[in-house]
Amino acid sequence: GEDVEQSLFLSVREGDSSVINCTYTDSSSTYLYWYKQEPGAGLQLLTYIFSNMDMKQDQRLTVLLNKKDKHLSLRIADTQTGDSAIYFCAESADTGRRALTFGSGTRLQVQP
């Protein structure tokens, strides 16, 4: 079955880079996503990468995909206190239900 794993917690200082890691098991994943959840809010789509790409950059965000190792990472450059949130990795496999499988989320704490 599909499984997505993330570390639970990451603490960085303001201005540093943050790297949040994710591993997945389904080799048929077509898209991989990063969502952000701020306290009391829903999930906000940050970015996504198609499985035939190995990197995608969007302003301060860089997504790296190692398909061989089934490893996805999200790098946030110049991390700000407003980046403090829970970050979820999710995959979309080529299954009939077209639903996403989510990791348990990584809580990013940015210290001033």
Place this chain on the structure above:
Amino acid sequence: DADVTQTPRNRITKTGKRIMLECSQTKGHDRMYWYRQDPGLGLQLIYYSFDVKDINKGEISDGYSVSRQAQAKFSLSLESAIPNQTALYFCATSGPSTDTQYFGPGTRLTVL
């Protein structure tokens, strides 16, 4: 205005009560989903619907039912609420050509 709305945002109820959570979307998407989020866990899929006449069970459908009243509306019911259904519930939608999902703000349900 938000593209995906959920009502109520918060609800406290008692064991054995029937509860309905509602979701509406203005994105014109055919696919709609209900997820449940428990603390420290990712999102688990309860039910999903590809159109008004197509409703499918997800991973944790026991104790829940759904109704797709129209393309834009998808409601989740707990026929007889129990305390372990206390959680944050999210509705999501996605379009025909992508698996990218857009989430509502969530409903926090507490069952006493």
